[in-house]
Amino acid sequence: KIWTTKGDEQKSATEEFIGYLKTLEAELGDKPYFGGEKLGYVDVTMIPFYSWFHAYEVSGNFSIESNCPKLMAWAKRCMQHESVSKTLPDPKKVYEFILQLKKEGAPQQRASMAEEVILLDSWVSPFGMRARIALAEKGIKHEHREEDLGNKSDLLLKMNSIHKTIPVLIHNGKPVCESNNIVQYLDEVWHDKSPLLPSDPYLKGQARFWADFVDRKVFDAGRKVWVTKGEEQKSLMEEFIGHLKTLEAELGDEPYFGGEKMGYVDVTMVPIYSWFHAYEVSGNFSFESHCPKLVAWAKRCMQHDSVSKALPDPEKVYEYVLQLRKRLGIE
Numbered sequence: 001k002i003w004t005t006k007g008d009e010q011k012s013a014t015e016e017f018i019g020y021l022k023t024l025e026a027e028l029g030d031k032p033y034f035g036g037e038k039l040g041y042v043d044v045t046m047i048p049f050y051s052w053f054h055a056y057e058v059s060g061n062f063s064i065e066s067n068c069p070k071l072m073a074w075a076k077r078c079m080q081h082e083s084v085s086k087t088l089p090d091p092k093k094v095y096e097f098i099l100q101l102k103k104e105g106a107p108q109q110r111a112s113m114a115e116e117v118i119l120l121d122s123w124v125s126p127f128g129m130r131a132r133i134a135l136a137e138k139g140i141k142h143e144h145r146e147e148d149l150g151n152k153s154d155l156l157l158k159m160n161s162i163h164k165t166i167p168v169l170i171h172n173g174k175p176v177c178e179s180n181n182i183v184q185y186l187d188e189v190w191h192d193k194s195p196l197l198p199s200d201p202y203l204k205g206q207a208r209f210w211a212d213f214v215d216r217k218v219f220d221a222g223r224k225v226w227v228t229k230g231e232e233q234k235s236l237m238e239e240f241i242g243h244l245k246t247l248e249a250e251l252g253d254e255p256y257f258g259g260e261k262m263g264y265v266d267v268t269m270v271p272i273y274s275w276f277h278a279y280e281v282s283g284n285f286s287f288e289s290h291c292p293k294l295v296a297w298a299k300r301c302m303q304h305d306s307v308s309k310a311l312p313d314p315e316k317v318y319e320y321v322l323q324l325r326k327r328l329g330i331e
Contacts, residue, residue, distance in 0.1 A: 003059040003098050014060040018067050025071040032077060039081060043074075047084055050075040054091035055098045117142035118170040120156050122149055124320050126219070127179035128167040129271035129310045134183045136306035137267070138193040180211055183267055196264040210250060210257065211268040217243040222272060226282045226321050229330055237283040241290050248294040255300060262301060270307055273298040277314035278321040 001013035024046065028034055034042035053064050053075075065072040078084045119135065119142055121128035135142055147156055147166050159168045159175035169176040169185065176185045187196045198204050221240040228236055247269065251257055257265035276287050276298075288295045301307045 002056050003102065010060060014056075014062055017056070017060075018062070018064075021064065021068045021071055025068045028070060028074055030070075033074065039078065039084075043078060047075065047078045048088060050078070051088040051091050051094050055095040058095060059098070115141060116170075116172055119144050120147050120153070120159065120166050120168040120170070121145070122147050122166050123312055124317060125166055126271035126275065129274070130179040130267055131167045131169060131182045131186075132310035133267050133270070133306050134186045134196065136310060137196065137262070137304075138186060138190045140186065140190060140193075180215070180268065183264065187264070196258070196262075196267060198258075198263070207258075207264045210247070210265045213243075214247070214265070214269045214272075218247065218269070218272065222275065222279060225279055226325065227328060227330065233283060237279075237285060240279070241285075244287070244291045244294055248291045251293060251297055253293075256297065262304060262307075266297075266301055270298060270301045271311060273302070274311040274314055274317050275321075278318040281318060282321065282325075 002010060002017060005013055031037075033039050034046070057064060079088070117135070117140055119128070119131055121131065121144060123146060132144075145153075145155075147153060149166070152164060155170075156166065156168060157164055159170055160166075160177045163177065165177075167177075167179055167182060169182045171185075171189070176182050183196065197207055218240070221236060221243055224236045225233060225240055254260075256262045257269070276295075280286060302311070
């Protein structure tokens with residue numbers, strides 16, 4: 001805090017810092033090292049800060065030696081060891097580094113930027129739901145901005161100037177577009193939290209293949225079901241169910257497409273479950289009678305908060321579909 005603050009706040013931080021150093025000095029006592037006669041664990045833990053002492057002193061306008069002479073003598077004693085002297089950088093270079101950081105902005109500000117995640121989305125979009133699930137699975141704090149797709153925001157038009165569609169993830173001011181790209185991006189940047197893609201290259205390739213199948217076959221066929229009627233709708237419904245059965249065969253007896261845990265294909269596919277009711281009513285058929293394992297899988301996914309909180313009420317989706325059908329002159 002000494003070099004990231006000023007005025008009374010810096011003064012208070014300096015006093016606190018010196019207090020901690022005096023506590024350490026009291027523990028050192030008259031011993032040559034914290035470890036006794038030889039350099040030990042505490043010495044190795046503490047000595048790297050010595051290279052920052054000059055920066056603290058200049059930034060806070062104080063002297064560590066005048067406050068803690070025994071601790072400074074200990075530090076200089078440690079510096080006689082080549083293991084220490086060849087490891088610690090030049091204190092003046094450390095100070096130059098700090099000056100550069102202060103010009104660019106305090107670390108607290110940069111840390112805040114590192115966590116700046118915004119999702120431009122629409123409640124009914126299955127593609128936006130993917131991003132929401134992935135963000136929730138990884139526990140990533142973010143700002144959700146609902147887009148009016150009839151009156152798109154300037155931010156959306158700027159961040160996705162090519163397709164002008166949602167979802168768009170904005171991380172540190174940089175946009176990531178297209179839902180599967182967003183999920184993969186989140187998985188790579190926050191790779192240590194609930195990984196979605198397998199680490200094995202072959203399995204990763206397979207996951208991407210089936211995610212692509214969901215987009216190219218399932219979503220494409222499903223989209224046509226509720227914008228048609230009569231024989232055309234019946235034919236498209238059969239095609240749609242055929243694609244779902246292909247997915248069900250791939251799922252097999254596994255609890256998830258990702259195996260024992262929910263993974264990339266599950267996140268890609270499960271948003272369509274919120275649209276099942278609309279498809280069933282529009283096409284007058286039952287998913288469960290055709291694909292019981294797939295429906296059981298969807299219900300299993302819904303037991304995850306990340307999914308249940310991301311997917312909207314199927315009745316609301318159906319009302320949305322009815323409005324679209326009226327607008328298209330189908331009803």
